[in-house]
Amino acid sequence: MSAGLQVQVSAARMLTPIVREFTLAPCRGNLPGFSPGSHVQVHLPIGERNLRNAYSLTSDPANNDHYRIAVRLQERSRGGSRYLHDRVKVGDTLTISAPANLFALHSTGQLHILIAGGIGITPFMAYIQTLEQRQANFELHYLYRPSLTDAYLEQLRARLGSRLHGYETSKDFDPKAIFSNRPLGSHVYTCGPQSLLSAVEEQAKALGWPASRLHCEAFSAPQPGQPFELELTRSGRRLQVGADQSLLEALEDAGVPVPNLCRGGVCGHCVTRHLGGEIEHRDNFLSAAEQAEFLMPCVSRGYGPCVALDL
Structure with a gap:
């Protein structure tokens, strides 16, 4: 870098x-x-x-x-x-x-449907300014916890009016309604915790929504897991990965350079070949076939006592 x-x-x-x-x-x-x-x-x-x-x-x-x-x-x-x-x-x-x-706005969309969960509102603040300048058709669905994860809420209410749909709990949000009666060429963008992304993606798949018109970015802290040992097969080094530490962080702490960009499992910059051990894949980039050979150390973890990497 x-x-x-x-x-x-x-x-x-x-x-x-x-x-x-x-x-x-x-x-x-x-x-x-x-x-x-x-x-x-x-x-x-x-x-x-x-x-x-x-x-x-x-x-x-x-x-x-x-x-x-x-x-x-x-x-x-x-x-x-x-x-x-x-x-x-x-x-x-x-x-x-x-x-x-890694989460670009598509200029050709007939309708842009923005779905934000908590701090996932942040990329949409720039989206909204650009969409307004283009006089584009859009709406924002914002899931938040009052007085805690509702950043920019009052500003958005004043600015967007009826184009803003707020939800104080996830139970109030119906993913199915997002995809109902939408004009051809609509694009859906979701940013927030993995649970929100999964709910939207599952509904889109069930309704046959084209994958090319569904865009997601995960915004959540890495979830902890069990500590495990990491073997670097090229150098012969062994490292310990703590329960609250990502595999990428352990490598960085040990001075092992790994290219990275998003640090959230979506861009593919840190893809690394794994050579042994059980892997818990948490990325939104690799296919099932690719996960058999590779992992993304920014989010993935080991299940068992040891994971071997081609480093």
Whole structure:
């Protein structure tokens, strides 16, 4: 990865008790342009580790004099979100990557149906600004917990009016209704926890919705599992992966470089060949046939005592 972009925190505010927004200004010149759905990786020097956490850009893609991100404090944070909530202040300098987009808006859609769960609202903040500028037809379905994961809710109510559909519990949300009586060429975009993505994907499949018009991005903290041992067959090294640690984090902590981008199991940059052990695949990228040979260390884990990787 390149040295990155130097930015200064020009503003910070709490949107909810667990969601903090940061405005990032360039230290020199203008920032690179980006498209709606893009994210940046924020480099976080925590102890001897250098974490790189990915956050969606919520600011207007038409304006490149600043970026905005919103960070949810994760209950099992190993330092990333906790560091940004507790230690980063206005005036601090951060290093970020150039924007990358794995969740792009499709310009040809007749209707854009946006479905957000909690902090999954963040990429849609940029979507909405672009869709309004294009005078495109869209609606937003927002699942949230009141006064906790309802970032930007009042702003969206004032801005969108009847185009906003809010749900205080997942029980109020009916995925089947999302796909009913939609014009040909409609696109559905879902961002949020895996449970929401699965519910939408299952309903789309049951109704025969074309896969090319269904777009998903998972926004959830890696789920813990049992600790296991990792064998690197090329180097002969053995590493321990903790219960609350991802396989990718264990490799990074040990100084083993693995290309990565999304850190959420959707982009495929970190795909690695596995050579032994039982694997719990948690990605949304590999096919069943590919999972027999490869895994994505940003989200996948071992079932048994040891997993061997071609590293």
